[in-house]
Amino acid sequence: MYNKVENKKVIVAGHICIDITLSFKTDREGRMEFGELFGPGRIIHIEEADVSLGGAVANTGIGIKLMGGNVELMANIGTDEFGRIILDHLETYGINTGEVKCREELSTAYSVILAPVGTDRIILHYGGANDNFGMSDSELKRVRDSQLFHFGYPTLMRSMYKNTGKNFLELLKRVKETGTAISVDMAMFEEDSEAGAEDWETILKNALPMIDFFMPSAEELCIMLDRERHDEWIKKADGKDITDILDLEKDIRPLADKLLMYGGGVLLIKCGVQGMYFRTAGKERLQKIGGGIGSEIADEWADIEWFEDSYSVDSVISGTGAGDTAIAGFITALLEGETWEDCLHLAAAAGAMCVGTYDALSGMVPLSCMKEKINAGWKKTDRKRGGHFVS
Numbered sequence: 001m002y003n004k005v006e007n008k009k010v011i012v013a014g015h016i017c018i019d020i021t022l023s024f025k026t027d028r029e030g031r032m033e034f035g036e037l038f039g040p041g042r043i044i045h046i047e048e049a050d051v052s053l054g055g056a057v058a059n060t061g062i063g064i065k066l067m068g069g070n071v072e073l074m075a076n077i078g079t080d081e082f083g084r085i086i087l088d089h090l091e092t093y094g095i096n097t098g099e100v101k102c103r104e105e106l107s108t109a110y111s112v113i114l115a116p117v118g119t120d121r122i123i124l125h126y127g128g129a130n131d132n133f134g135m136s137d138s139e140l141k142r143v144r145d146s147q148l149f150h151f152g153y154p155t156l157m158r159s160m161y162k163n164t165g166k167n168f169l170e171l172l173k174r175v176k177e178t179g180t181a182i183s184v185d186m187a188m189f190e191e192d193s194e195a196g197a198e199d200w201e202t203i204l205k206n207a208l209p210m211i212d213f214f215m216p217s218a219e220e221l222c223i224m225l226d227r228e229r230h231d232e233w234i235k236k237a238d239g240k241d242i243t244d245i246l247d248l249e250k251d252i253r254p255l256a257d258k259l260l261m262y263g264g265g266v267l268l269i270k271c272g273v274q275g276m277y278f279r280t281a282g283k284e285r286l287q288k289i290g291g292g293i294g295s296e297i298a299d300e301w302a303d304i305e306w307f308e309d310s311y312s313v314d315s316v317i318s319g320t321g322a323g324d325t326a327i328a329g330f331i332t333a334l335l336e337g338e339t340w341e342d343c344l345h346l347a348a349a350a351g352a353m354c355v356g357t358y359d360a361l362s363g364m365v366p367l368s369c370m371k372e373k374i375n376a377g378w379k380k381t382d383r384k385r386g387g388h389f390v391s
Contacts, residue, residue: 005015005044005167006290007070008038008070008147008148008335009070009071009072009146009147009148009319010064010069010071010072010146010147010149010150010318010331010335011071011072011073011074011142011143011146011147011148011149011180012056012057012060012061012064012071012072012073012074012150013057013073013074013075013133013135013150013151013152013185014055014056014057014073014075014130014151014152014153014154014157015056015057015075015109015130015131015133015135015152015153015156016053016054016055016056016057016058016073016076016086016100016109017053017054017055017058017082017108017109017110017111017125017126017128017130017148018051018052018054018082018085018086018108018109018110018111019050019052019053019054019110019111019113019242019320019359019360020049020050020051020055020110020112020113021049021050021051021052021113021115021320021359022046022047022049022113022114022115023046023047023050023129024046024047024114024115026120036305037381039349041358044232049064050359050360051085052089052359052360053086053089053090053359053360053361054111054113054143054321055075055109055130055152055153056150056153056187056324056327056362057073057074057075057287058086058089058090058152058360058361059151059321059324059325059328059360059361060150060152060185060324060325060327060328060331061073061095061150061205061328062090062093062095062361062364063325063327063328063329063332063350063360063361064092064328064331064332064363065095065263065364066361066364066365066366067332067364067366067367067370068253068332068336068367068368069327069331069332069335069336071089071326071337072096072099072142073095073099073100074099074100074135074139074142075101075104075130075132076100076101076103076106076129076133076390077101077103077105077106077108077109077128077129078102078103078104078106078107078108078128078129079102079112080107080108081102082107082108082109082110083108083118083129086100086108087100087102088212090175090206091359095230103129103132106128106129106132107126107129108128108129108195109125109126109127109128109129109130109382110125110126110128111123111124111125111126111143112124112125113320115317115320118178121319121320124277125156127156127157127158130153130156130157130158131157131158131159131232131370132158132159132168133157133160133277134159135161135174140174140175140178141201143175143180144178144179144180146180146291147180147181147290147291147292147293147335148180148181148182148183148291148293148334148335148374149175149178149180149181149183150182150183150184150185150331151171151172151182151184151185152184152185152187152324152357153181153185153187154168154184154186155187155188155193155195155200156187156189157381158195161194161195161198162194162198162202163353164198164199164202164203165198165202165203165206165207168203168207169203169206169207169210171278172207172210172211173210174353175210176210176290178290179290179291180212180290181212181290181291181293181294182210182211182212182213182290183211183212183214183215183327183331183385184207184211184215184329184340185211185215185216185323185324186213186215186216186217186220186221186224187220188217188219188220188223189223190199191223191227191230192280194241195203196223200223200224200225201224201225203224204224204225204259204262205262205263208259208262208263209263210262210373211264211265212265212288212289212290212293213265213266213268213289213331213334214259214264214265214266214268215267215268215269215270215323215327215330216269216270216272217268217269217270217271217272217323218242218246218251218252218255218269218272218277219233219242219243221255221259221269222251222255223260223293225255226255229251229308229329233245233246233251239331241272243271243272243273243274244273244274246274247387248277248307252269252271252277253305255262256269256277256279256305256334257267259279260281261277263285264281265280265281265285265286265288265289266278266279266280266281266286266289267279267280267302267329268327268347270323270326270351272319273310273316273381274309274310274346274381275307275308275309275310275348275381276308276326276328276344276347277306277307277308278305278306278307278308278340278344279304279305279306279311280301280302280303280305280340281302281303282302282303282342283298283299283303285304286298286302288303293334296337297340299357300339300340301340306340306344307391308344308345308348308382309348309380309381310348310352310380311348311349311352311374311378311379311380311381312350312352312378312379312380313352313355314356315356316355316356317355317356317357319355320353320354320359320360321354321359321360321361322354322355322360323351323376324360325350325351325353325354325360325361325364326347326348326350326351326354327347328350329343329346329347329348329349329350329367329370330346330347330350331343331345332346332367333347333367334369345374346367346370346371346374349370349374349378350364350370353365353370356384
């Protein structure tokens with residue numbers, strides 16, 4: 001554990017939306033009738049809809065607060081009904097809603113999530129006010145007073161990815177100049193979408209020297225850096241979860257090598273139910289991390305390669321927000337001064353506690369409660385992949 005600065009603050013900015021999750025009935029044997037759900041003229045009987053907050057600002061930001069962290073949010077919403085629902089939800093979590101910009105001329109983003117049991121979710125998404133995200137001078141002052149700035153989902157925010165990420169790179173530059181540490185999370189996009197048409201490898205080459213903690217999923221990373229490899233993954237998976245077929249040395253490590261070559265500092269690559277791949281740059285790069293964090297972690301965190309297995313869960317109800325809450329666990333532990341090993345344990349714990357509920361936040365508890373469960377012998381999944389240094 002490094003020397004902790006009391007009450008370190010994190011700003012979580014970027015994408016926020018309403019998630020409307022629809023779960024489907026099973027037959028008596030527990031099977032899903034999902035393949036033929038959308039035949040013309042069919043009436044599909046489903047369970048009660050779950051309406052919750054979604055996006056990185058909600059899932060990661062509120063997750064940090066529920067774990068005991070000091071967090072402020074920065075996002076755009078409309079003044080419509082979905083916007084009012086977001087404000088009401090934020091208030092129930094004790095969030096200062098004055099931190100969120102309500103823009104009358106814009107509509108609030110929302111997602112409809114189809115979540116059949118035992119099958120990966122399908123998401124129908126409307127970007128809304130997120131597509132017009134920007135940062136004012138007053139908001140930049142708030143960033144200057146924090147130790148970490150976390151930005152989520154530029155891949156889903158039109159103003160951030162257009163023109164080879166021009167506004168995204170300018171945002172990172174302005175934050176970097178405040179001396180605050182920067183972390184970034186991505187979200188998946190389709191190859192034939194507007195975001196998919198952008199040159200993400202060039203964006204990352206320009207962005208990574210400014211990003212201290214980069215936290216994409218393996219699939220997000222691959223579609224940005226190596227479309228041909230991603231197509232091979234899809235073919236090999238044959239309709240199954242891509243993370244089930246990934247090989248650390250052949251698939252994950254080469255992508256991580258690129259990120260470090262482009263200037264990345266600390267990498268946390270989410271690999272679904274398998275766990276998380278952790279990789280760090282050398283001491284010189286880590287010392288450049290802002291917010292007073294770099295000087296504290298550089299010695300102990302330099303040149304690490306590790307795979308953190310997932311924790312076992314009784315049942316998986318939905319993966320919605322699991323990556324976001326894992327990041328929340330990692331960031332909260334980081335700002336609490338935990339070792340890199342414990343940051344990973346707590347990230348994995350947060351992700352595991354998320355998947356037992358339909359929404360991202362219902363399973364979240366203070367960091368101390370997660371530690372108690374881990375120390376009581378919470379078992380890891382037996383996937384023979386990691387929980388160890390990668391050789």
